Amino acid sequence: MTRIRNSAALAVLGAVAAGPAAAQSIDETINKAFADYTGWYVSFIFAPVPGTNFSWIALWLVVAALIFTFYFSFIQLKGFGHSIALVKGDYSDPDDAGEVSHFQALATALSGTVGLGNIAGVAVAVGIGGPGATFWMILAGLFGMATKFTECTLGVKYRNEYPDGHVSGGPMYYITKGFKERGIPGGKVLAVIFCIFTILGALGGGNMFQANQAHAQLANVIGDYPGWITGVILAGVTFIVIVGGIKSIARVTEKVVPFMGIFYVGVSLVILLMNYDMILWAFGQIFLGAFTGLGVAGGFTGALIQGFRRAAFSNEAGIGSAAIAHSAVKTREPVTEGYVALLEPFIDTVVICTMTALVIVITGVMQVDPETGLYMWDSEAGRIMTEGDVTGVALTSSAFATVFSWFPLMLAIAVVLFAFSTMISWSYYGLKAWTYLFGESKGSEVTFKVIFCLFIVIGAAASLGPVIDFSDAMLFSMAIVNIVGLYLLMPIVRAELAHYVSRLKSGEIKRFKH
Amino acid sequence: MPKEIFVVAYEGEDDKDSLLTYALERAAKDDSALHILHVLEWSPYSFLTQEEVEERHGRRKQEISRAREVILEPALAAAAAAGITASGDIRYGQVVEIIAETATRLEASMIFVGRSGSNSITSRVFGSVPLGLAQIAPVPTVIVP
Known part of the structure; x- marks a missing residue:
């Protein structure tokens, strides 16, 4: 890691001195070094289950989501109405006004997850796995709601509360305290491993992937230029916010991002309404593709793997990050945070990701062989051929541009803002893991924040392949540890839930608004 | 036993000389009690950063x-010090709504509110507390200049 950092620093200095031509080759150097150092681990994480081509890590997440769904008797369906009531404030005691509301908790957690995963991630999934990937993505989103419920309930139950009122929570805390409570050994070790993965995940998916895609979109609109320039600018602004403590920038972003999200969904809806006669056909493609692949090389498993991978990357269910976010909320009932959190995969994956996928499918930017009706496969690139030979965020951008030519510019602004807000959120998750390991001193916090900013430059300069793979690998590594913890602690959540539901039925937990 | 209760929508320092003095005088004259209410503006739907x-x-x-x-x-x-019976409360929420709701709850006969702050651009665009009370107050409301 140190060597990469040094080379990045040298790269920036060198490029400034030598001009654009040298900078391009420096981008390549960073990229190669990146791939060399992380490739082996990425291969391990995405290794297939022996005898199949289904990656074991996708199976790990899906099985967990299914187990939680059955263990909590389809809480995502049965509890959906109650979740909405909580967010509407029907159960909020007026005397608690001034505390973080359920709506605010949900909005803040969503601003960390809604972003590039919904724009670029879906395009990658559909580009490689075909429209069928969307079906599996929706399914993974629906089951993932139970996983989020479990982890966020635990996050609140076992957080640390300090005398000055601030709180720290997340998987590292529930694994340590919960294991101890249940007499299970190894909690501390697992918590440390989780923290290491979280730090790397924060630097990967929460940072480099964001910087990378922000640059890709800017280059797509402005014209190609070296990635490190975007990296240095983004790193500078992030540095001012997280190290300099200029919260006004973060506050402005946090306030603009939800409107960007609403705008994005709004434009998608307009495109869908303009092509309303194709919506049924698009769902047909999604459903057919889910089981046949529609000419995609990996067939139905290809669609399934891509769908599950990108769903997890987008809504972060099982990763543990949401547990860190929600545990900061002051609430008397841990289960209520679980209920609220289960809406996140629904909004993020089932609603927003599906919109992106539908727009990509309907606008026809993926090329279809007119004779067979199947998608044309580019075996060299390992994905479906697209107009302009693009992938990731550029694919979404070109899909929207077929209807609104001005959209790429708006999307570029949205992507940069989404990327920035996700980075700020992940700098918080990473910092919580870092301070769990190294203590909550000012010096240790600043060290992490500086490292975080350096990785933005690396992320923006590297090409999509190695960055996206490493980002996924780190996030999924967090899920390995977190889900082990969730399995061992799920009886506690079940007891909490039963206690809560019985008080809800008896009227002990009051509804304030009717 | 005081005859009536007056709710004083009290913002603090700016209201001290005008509003509070007036409310105390009226309470003394009418042998009534005051409920001094300070509301901290808060919306459960605003967006917050993780920190x-x-x-x-x-x-x-x-x-x-x-x-x-x-x-x-x-x-x-x-x-x-003025010998007036007074209670007080600090609440979070939408200022006008909380004042109106408190007046109803306490069965107050009047609301006193200061004019302070109503000259700012924001209050001209979005409406000030006295203007809001003019629309929804459940009891007669006195705006003290």
């Missing part, structure tokens, strides 16, 4: 204790 979420509980405590020390207690002390 703001974490700090919110601690900050709320600080805000309440500051409002109690700097705003409410001196006002209650002034009422006590």
Whole structure:
């Protein structure tokens, strides 16, 4: 890691001195070094289950989501109405006004997850796995709601509360305290491993992937230029916010991002309404593709793997990050945070990701062989051929541009803002893991924040392949540890839930608004 | 036993000379009690950053204790010095709604509100507290200049 950092620093200095031509080759150097150092681990994480081509890590997440769904008797369906009531404030005691509301908790957690995963991630999934990937993505989103419920309930139950009122929570805390409570050994070790993965995940998916895609979109609109320039600018602004403590920038972003999200969904809806006669056909493609692949090389498993991978990357269910976010909320009932959190995969994956996928499918930017009706496969690139030979965020951008030519510019602004807000959120998750390991001193916090900013430059300069793979690998590594913890602690959540539901039925937990 | 209750929508220092003095005079004249209410503007639908979420509980405590020390207690002390029966409260929420709701709950016969702050651009565009009360107050409302 140190060597990469040094080379990045040298790269920036060198490029400034030598001009654009040298900078391009420096981008390549960073990229190669990146791939060399992380490739082996990425291969391990995405290794297939022996005898199949289904990656074991996708199976790990899906099985967990299914187990939680059955263990909590389809809480995502049965509890959906109650979740909405909580967010509407029907159960909020007026005397608690001034505390973080359920709506605010949900909005803040969503601003960390809604972003590039919904724009670029879906395009990658559909580009490689075909429209069928969307079906599996929706399914993974629906089951993932139970996983989020479990982890966020635990996050609140076992957080640390300090005398000055601030709180720290997340998987590292529930694994340590919960294991101890249940007499299970190894909690501390697992918590440390989780923290290491979280730090790397924060630097990967929460940072480099964001910087990378922000640059890709800017280059797509402005014209190609070296990635490190975007990296240095983004790193500078992030540095001012997280190290300099200029919260006004973060506050402005946090306030603009939800409107960007609403705008994005709004434009998608307009495109869908303009092509309303194709919506049924698009769902047909999604459903057919889910089981046949529609000419995609990996067939139905290809669609399934891509769908599950990108769903997890987008809504972060099982990763543990949401547990860190929600545990900061002051609430008397841990289960209520679980209920609220289960809406996140629904909004993020089932609603927003599906919109992106539908727009990509309907606008026809993926090329279809007119004779067979199947998608044309580019075996060299390992994905479906697209107009302009693009992938990731550029694919979404070109899909929207077929209807609104001005959209790429708006999307570029949205992507940069989404990327920035996700980075700020992940700098918080990473910092919580870092301070769990190294203590909550000012010096240790600043060290992490500086490292975080350096990785933005690396992320923006590297090409999509190695960055996206490493980002996924780190996030999924967090899920390995977190889900082990969730399995061992799920009886506690079940007891909490039963206690809560019985008080809800008896009227002990009051509804304030009717 | 005081005859009536008047709710005083009290913002603090700016209201001290005009609003509070007037309310105390009226309460003395009518042999009535005052309920001094200070509302901290708060919307459960605003967007917060992750750090703001974490700090919110601690900050709320600080805000309440500051409002109690700097705003409410001196006002209650002034009422006590004038020999007026007075109670007080600090609440979070939408200012106009909370004042109206409190007046209804306490069965108050009048609301006193200061004109302070109503000259700012924001209040001209979005409406000030006195203007809001003019629309929804459940009892007669006196705007004290």
